[in-house]
Each structure stands twice: as C-alpha cells, then as structure tokens.
Amino acid sequence: MYSLGFLSVQSGCEEQTELWRSSSRSNAYNALCNTFYVREIYRLSKEQFGSVERLQRRFASLPYYIEKAANHILEGNSPLTLDTQNGSWIAKQSRAMPKVDEEKNHQFFSQNVFVGLIIPVLVYDAEYSTVRIDSVDEVTSSGFHCNQFGWVAMSGSSQENTGIQVLKPSKAAFSAACCGHVWLLSRATTPRVLTLREMLLAARINWQDFKRPFITQK
Known part of the structure; x- marks a missing residue:
C-alpha cells in the first residue's frame, strides 16, 4: 500500500x-x-x-x-537568456567587437559553406559596428552569396561593400548577433532590436554544431 x-x-x-x-x-x-x-x-x-x-x-x-x-x-537550443516580453535575447556584451581572422574564415567556409548555412556578418564603418544574421543562398568555387549582404570571398570579405565582413560561425559572434550588440567608436552601446527575419534565422542556429542549422518540428 x-x-x-x-x-x-x-x-x-x-x-x-x-x-x-x-x-x-x-x-x-x-x-x-x-x-x-x-x-x-x-x-x-x-x-x-x-x-x-x-x-x-x-x-x-x-x-x-x-x-x-x-x-x-x-x-531551439539557444544557450542565451530569452526575454519574452521584449522579444530578444540577453547576454553580456564584449568590450570589443569580434575580431576578423581571414585565414580561419577561408579554412572554414571553403570546407563547410552550403546553401542554407546561417552566418554572422560584421557590419561596420568608422564609428558604428554590429553583427547581423544572414544565410547563404548561392555558392561558387571562389565565394558565396549572402541573402541580404551580397557576394563575399571564402575569406568572408565582401566583394561589394568594404563595410561588410562575414565571420566564421562561433558562440561569440552569434551571441553578439542574436543579442543585437552594438559598438559606437569601439565602445559598447545600447543594443539594437533584431528584425523578425533575423529572429527567424537566429532560431535555426544549432549551437551544438554551427555547420548544421537547427531543424524544428513546426
């Protein structure tokens, strides 16, 4: 009993x-x-x-x-804190924007790029820098095309805009992108709000394996 x-x-x-x-x-x-x-x-x-x-x-x-x-x-399987009331993710912001390593970029993209790959994109000028989320929609032997930011070489360097640099997918880069982190004159400032398109792409990031987008049931 x-x-x-x-x-x-x-x-x-x-x-x-x-x-x-x-x-x-x-x-x-x-x-x-x-x-x-x-x-x-x-x-x-x-x-x-x-x-x-x-x-x-x-x-x-x-x-x-x-x-x-x-x-x-x-x-999804995001490790970031989700703020449902504001429709955003939260994580501590790095003091400096993500660094660019073209050699590592080339090594990664030449082996792993494919149509549908989710990628972090550094958008910058002399004052303002942020990381956005985009996806690959075309691939050639010398580079690939980002749905929003155009053609880039396998090193991630833009072939159309000097203020665009695709980064190798990493936790740091995607965390900055998902949280809308912004640097003004190289100093952290108020995060930006992601677009609905970016939120959709961010939800497909597979944080356990960036080379394979996360597939949900719905």
Whole structure:
C-alpha cells in the first residue's frame, strides 16, 4: 500500500510539472507573439509601399511568420537568456567587437559553406559596428552569396561593400548577433532590436554544431 501511494504521489507531481511547463510555454509563446506584432506593425507603418495590395499582402503574411518565429525560438537550443516580453535575447556584451581572422574564415567556409548555412556578418564603418544574421543562398568555387549582404570571398570579405565582413560561425559572434550588440567608436552601446527575419534565422542556429542549422518540428 505504501509503495502504491508513493507511485500515486510521484505520478501526481509529474502531471503538475508537465502542466506547469505547458502553461509556462504558452505564456512565453503569447508574450513573443504580442511583442512581434507590435514591433512589425510599427515597422511596416514606416515603410513606403508602391501599392495598397502589397501592403495588404505583407499584413496577411504576418501571422504565419510571427507564429513560426515564436515556435522556433521556444523549440531551439539557444544557450542565451530569452526575454519574452521584449522579444530578444540577453547576454553580456564584449568590450570589443569580434575580431576578423581571414585565414580561419577561408579554412572554414571553403570546407563547410552550403546553401542554407546561417552566418554572422560584421557590419561596420568608422564609428558604428554590429553583427547581423544572414544565410547563404548561392555558392561558387571562389565565394558565396549572402541573402541580404551580397557576394563575399571564402575569406568572408565582401566583394561589394568594404563595410561588410562575414565571420566564421562561433558562440561569440552569434551571441553578439542574436543579442543585437552594438559598438559606437569601439565602445559598447545600447543594443539594437533584431528584425523578425533575423529572429527567424537566429532560431535555426544549432549551437551544438554551427555547420548544421537547427531543424524544428513546426
């Protein structure tokens, strides 16, 4: 009788734990969706659209991409702290921006680049520097094309813009990118807010193996 009672209590605890986890995930999902809706509606209100139809299509697609982003974020394996209320990740910012090592970049990309690879991209000028998230959509023998930032050599150096440098995927580079870290005159300053596209890409980062994007069930 005692052992059966123990099993009953244990089962009840497991059920309560599962209910708590389910409720916690639901709350996080709702918070992320609400934040993304507010953010994207504000962003769209500032854009110039050539026609009402184009704006309508953008609004019509919002639920799909927002729900997808929220699900993928919660199912991902990111080691960063997730702030669901602000729809962002949090991690301590390095005093200096990520360093560029073209030799290591070349060694990594010449062996591992493929269409769909998620990559960190250093965007900089004389004053402002940040790391953004992009993906590879075309590969040749001499370089590859980033969906947003254009063609780069296997060393990661941009062939179109001197202020663009693709970095070898690493925890430091992706942490800076996911958290929106910004350096102004080489000093850390207020983080930027990631776009919904970046949040979607960030959710596909496989932190255990950067060469293989994380695949979720939804």
